Amino acid sequence: VNRVxxxxxxxxxxxxxxxxxxxxxxxxxxxxxxxxxxxxxxVLDMKVSWPYTIKxxxxxxxxxxxxxxxxxxSTAVTGLSSLSVGTKAETNATAANVTAxxxxxxxxTAATYSGTPTTLRLKIKYQRI
Numbered sequence: 001v002n003r004v005x006x007x008x009x010x011x012x013x014x015x016x017x018x019x020x021x022x023x024x025x026x027x028x029x030x031x032x033x034x035x036x037x038x039x040x041x042x043v044l045d046m047k048v049s050w051p052y053t054i055k056x057x058x059x060x061x062x063x064x065x066x067x068x069x070x071x072x073x074s075t076a077v078t079g080l081s082s083l084s085v086g087t088k089a090e091t092n093a094t095a096a097n098v099t100a101x102x103x104x105x106x107x108x109t110a111a112t113y114s115g116t117p118t119t120l121r122l123k124i125k126y127q128r129i
Contacts, residue, residue, distance in 0.1 A: 022128040024055060029107075031120045036063065036113045044070075044124060045105040051129040054080070054097040054105070058125075060088040063117025067110025070124070072096070072103050085120065098129070 002019040009015055031042050054077055057070060064086035070077045070093075079094035099105060107122065 063115030
């Protein structure tokens, strides 16, 4: 999770290397076509460009969706599976949360709901490796 900056110094002084950590970043999404009672898949990153670790997500819906999962390819991210999404809440990923270049990241809803969900808003917090 670091970038290395090397300062080339004069012949009488050795080079100096400094590790600079990648900051946490986020990607935000809003889906306005939730069909209650229908399992749906939304692609969040169709082809990962560089490896990163999914740290957490913040989700909300205008109803309640139960059984929501974030997946890398077809594997659910531990801590971000079987979620109940209603009022805004942050949930941490705990394992199976590291992507590789070329992976697909998606969020999947299930057929279980309450209220009248029509939207799903989320933000994924991640850190490059």
